[in-house]
Amino acid sequence: MTLKDLPATTVAATEPAATEPATHREPTVRIAIASGVGTILEFYDFAIYGTATALVFNKVYFNVSDPWLGTFLGFATFAIGFLMAPIGAALFGQFGDRYGRRTALATAFVMMGSATLIMGLVPDSRSIGIAAPIILVFLRMVHGISRGGEIGGAVTMAAEHAPVHRRGLYGCFVTLGSPVGAILANIAFALVLLLPMDQVIAWGWRIPFLVGGVVLVIGIWTRMRIADTPAFAEADKKAKALEDADEAPIPSGLAVLRTDWRNVAKTAGINIGQNCYAFLFFTFMLSFLTEVAPGRGFSRSSVVWGITLALVCHAATVVLSSHLSDRLGRKAVVGFGMATSIVFAPILFAVAAHGSLVACITVICIGFALTGFIYGPMFTLFAEMFPVRQRYSGVGVGYQVGAIVGGGIAPLVANRIVAVTGSVVPVGFYAAALMIVSLCFLLRVRESAPLAVGKTLRERIGR
Structure with a gap:
């Protein structure tokens, strides 16, 4: 049996082992920085936008008589970024799968960082009226498109540079970008909140957005110093050889939506619950715990520092x-995180409804820690589901579609649940329900970790 004769799902799991001995690999530290710095900026940018939405945008850009409604309008623009992300995943994925990972990733990175910098300069609605939220929405769309191009490429770069038996560990270079970026965002806002609240609203909130420019410069420098992955170079060589021989080329890019749409759907489904949980904790909880009514009215600074501690647990x-x-397999570890999160979600939101600030932060720490078991191996699992020439597109589009259904609308839905019922407790059952959906999708995926299936990837090719 040849590599060409294997089905797509098997090729996805096997190809790196075949090419690994013959190709040059970048140093581990360089891969860690190049893969992680983009996701750090991505999640920093998304986190500061979510934090600003929860804390100040209802007074700066969406200043209406009902602060809870103003927060809802801010969350609506937050969701727009998620809606645009699959478009970015499709555009950048097509380019990255056909022409290489590095240029696509660098372009997405520049777009994301530039949009964040400009957000920090947009005048408020009192200065330029309706134009202010319109500009903000446009920049949020750019955010979403670039985010869609970032995560799939970063995952692909880390997985394809990794030694086959350490691919899960290399995957954390990317997944750590989420808590690290969010921690940096929280620290930035916690420091800003040391100012009087009127100064925070007037100008202080802009500082975290402008600081993103520093990360942008570092990220461009590191991304452009790394070569494309060995797996892509090998796959590209094979594709060109087939074209030279007038044979059908290997399908690439968005062909994955036609040839392997089931795995794209599974990728989306697995991500729904985790993404819902993450943005309920990070974005919705900020508004609920700090707003006086119908929230808890806790100190903004205390809540921000508490969620920062929870993100450390997540990391x-x-x-x-x-x-x-x-060692144990992707499915076993991810499944453990999902099952425990399903049980814990109603408990967490019940405590958030009635507990002290310390109790609320404690359960959020536990919840974030449980989702870490899902998020850590998740992207490696996704990468192993697709062949090289479709991996950027498959991972990116699948993940971002799941992010819309999960995290993109979660703060909106939670906000309306509280508005209608007057209680945050039902939000826990909403989060648990989406996690059950993700667990069902996970059960439909085959294990791909080499040690967990009891044979090396090279042996699987030989069969």
Whole structure:
């Protein structure tokens, strides 16, 4: 049996082992920086936007008589970024799968960072009226498109540079970008909140957006210093050889939507629950715990620092679960995180409704830690579901579609649930329901970690 004769799902899991001995690999530290710095900026940008939406945008850009409605309008623009992300995943994925990962990733990175910098300069609605939220929405659309191009490429770069038996651990270079970026965003806002609130609203909130420019410069420098992946170089060589021989080329890019749409759907489904959980914790909880009514009215600064601690817990379990997935299997580790999150979600929101600030932060720490078991190995699992020439597109589009259904609308839905019922407790059952959906999709995926299936990838090719 040849590599060409294998089905797409098998090729996805096997190809790197075949090329690994003959190709040059970048140093681990360089891969870690190049893969991680983009996702750090991505999640920093998304996190500061979500934090600003929860804390100040209802007073700066969406100043209406009902602050909870103003927060809802801000969350609506937050969701727009998610709606645009699949478009970015499709555009950048097509380019990255046909012409290489590096240029596509660098372009997405520049777009994301530039949009964030400009957001920090947009005048408020009192200065330029309706033009202010319109400009903000446009920049949020650019955010979404560039985010769609970033995550699939970063995952692909890390997975394809990784030694086959350490692919799960290398995957945490990307997944750590989420908590690290969010931690940096929270620290930035926590420091800003040391100012009097009127100064925060007037100009202080802009500082975290402008700081993103520093990360942008660092990221461009690191991304352009790394070569394309060995797996892509090998696959590209094979594709060109087929074209020279007048044979049918290997399908690439968005052909994955036709040839392997089931795995795209599984990728989206697996991401729904985790993404819902993450943005309920990080974005919705900020508004609920800090707003006086119908929220809890806790100190903004205390809540921001508390969620920062929860993100540290999340980062720790991301690293642990990524390592465990190489030994126990991706499905086992991700499944554990999903099952425990399903049970814990109603408890978490019940405590958020009635508990003290310390109790609320404690349950959010536990919830974030549980989702770390999902998020750590998740992208490595996704990468192993697709062949090289369709991996950027498959991972990017699948992940972003799931992010819309999960995280993109979660703060909106939660906001309306509280507005209608007067209680945050039902939000826990909403989060649990979406996690059950994700668990059902996970059960439909085959295990791909080499040690977990009891044979090396090279042996699987030989069969």
